[in-house]
Amino acid sequence: MRRRTVLILLVLLAVFLGWLSQAKYHHSPPAALRKKAHYLEQISNGTSAGAQDLTKLRELNPEWALFSLSFSVYALTNMAERDPNFRAEAALYIETAIQKALSSEISAFSRTAASPVARLDTAGSVLYLGHLNLMLGCHRLLNPTSRYTGLHDTLSRVLHGRYQRTPSHCLPSYPGLTWVPDNTVALASLSLHSQLTGSPYRQYCAQWVAYARQHLTDSKTGLLVSRPSTPQHGAEEPRGSMLSWSICFLYRFAPIFAAEQYCLYQNDFSTNLGVVQLYKEWPGSFATTSGDVDSGPLILGYGIPATAFAFGNAVALRDWRNAQRLRRVISIGSREIEMTDELKYGVRLVDLPVSPLAEALLLHAETMTPWR
Template identity: 55%
Template sequence: MLLGFLLLVGFVLLSRQEYQSPADAELNKRVRYLERVIREGAGAGTDLAGINSQNPEWALFSLSFTAYALASRAQQQPALRPEAARYVAQAVAQALQPPIRSAFEPMAATASPIDTTGSVLYLGHLNLMLGCLRQLDPATRYSGLHDTLSGALYRRYGRALGGCLESYAGQRWVPDNTVALASLALHSQLTGSPYHRAARRWVARARQHYLDPKTGVLASQVDAQGQPQEEARGSMVGWSIWFLARFDPEFARQQYQRYQQHFSTNLGVLRLYRERAGAYTTSAGDLDSGPLLLGYSMPANAFAFADAVALHDQRNAQRLHRLIALGRRSVESPTELRYAVRFLDLPVSPLAEALLLYAECPVVR
């Protein structure tokens, strides 16, 4: 009787705990690892080259999310600003080089100008990286590129019949567009440009056309007319909410609440998120979801954690952090710290570490 009561009290206390950001010493060791990845670049034998060979998007994301995390860390610790600016500039330079860029611009050469009509996936992340750099270093030599690219994206959104730009030919992925729109909002914040209006118009269209009628959650992909092409998916909506929070926290919070309602299972001390609403299948999944166990996917839960931190839902963030901690192991040296997947041999760093570091270093508003 007493043991059962104590277990119940422990369960209740754990379920009510709130997430606390890691200590600066831990975060700084994780930053050191990602800074080394940037220094080494994408040449043969590097961590970035290894992940680029698996999926070029992952190499780009490793750079971009490192840049976002460094910019956020510098907001939280202003003394880190010069160091962060230096490494974000190097990350931008890496993203502009053919090993990364050629996956999105096949004919790109080192000195060739950016194709501002190309993939919103690439251009959105590049532009948000440029904005983070400009935030850290207003005198950056990339200011002109930031202005040019932001203006081009703004004009393209003004002409987009369905409201979304292409990630690849014929494919308009909603999460990729949220990154580009966040980059335009940041440009407006830094320069006073009117480009944030594109995000406001996009949200109005999304509320009317992009939402699944059953769940009210954003579709993953839309067609040229802005009609949903693929159902809402946890790995997509979680990502979208993360970047929506940068330019429309109210809409992000509404999506987050619906995501919880229709995609998650609350176990008190843990919360699990599914890839598809109401689907509990176990399968190999696909490139975006990874393996599915009873419908739950690692990306859906990782992005839900980022959403919870960004939207200050610390209790849910703690439940998700416990889940992430169960599935990861530390790889530590005297100067660096990174994480690997527990139980499975998945070479996910530096992408996983960049994503988690940014999730744990939310943008200061």
């Protein structure tokens, strides 16, 4: 009798887990998304305790402060595309974020040695300029009379000209240091400019994809390398955090290539446990280490950024079952903290704050949608 009971329980558990593995992701209700957006807006305009968190992020790593602003903008644009009634409000939030991104506190890390502090250094980091230009495009998408149309046109023209002059098809993030993911952001910004104005820059994006298939992919896996080969450094093999990031922005200007990379990435880097799916930073590695600034801590080779960005990939490419498995992973380690007009995340089981960057990345991932 006891054995039969245990057997029945095991069968029921198997059925339950099988049902969970087939469940599909559903977007959060608009009211919850609005509360998350309001929290991020408070961060950018400096009227909440979260603004102090942004300052702390900048002191730790200026890139993280920029990403907190830029991914907030992308998330707000996603939301506005899904809910036209939110467009005007989102445009106001985005303008505040752009003003913050243009401040010397955020832009200082991107400048070349000879650039004047008071002016935008268009010869500087593609990491900074790519995100800034995409933010400008988002504002123009939601507000065609944007005050930043002139800057958007100028920066797009400069970036396009720089790309046409570089043999590697990739611009540096820092002197002597070039990463493919940072370039996918800049290329997405050029594609959006073409979409909004009819400029020819989208043609270069198509040329870049053709070049990438031949010269920027790993010969064994077909996946994008993390760094191209340049006179300063050799190519670096594909890695999870950078692939997940790149696919999010390839989706904006090369959706077919993004889908191809997503399938290869899923096959080579992920482990499907039915109820959840996890992504590795390095294929075949089961090391538990502190990782680096890009990967974060690795547990048996699995990385938080790789898995979190893959959630955005799955939502963008409408892989709803995988999106739900990945959302479940995020839910295991986080909890929602709801207030009257804000909703943010906390760490489950312990009272630790979640940074504005994590808030922005998650909202961006869960709202991925085409920008029309």
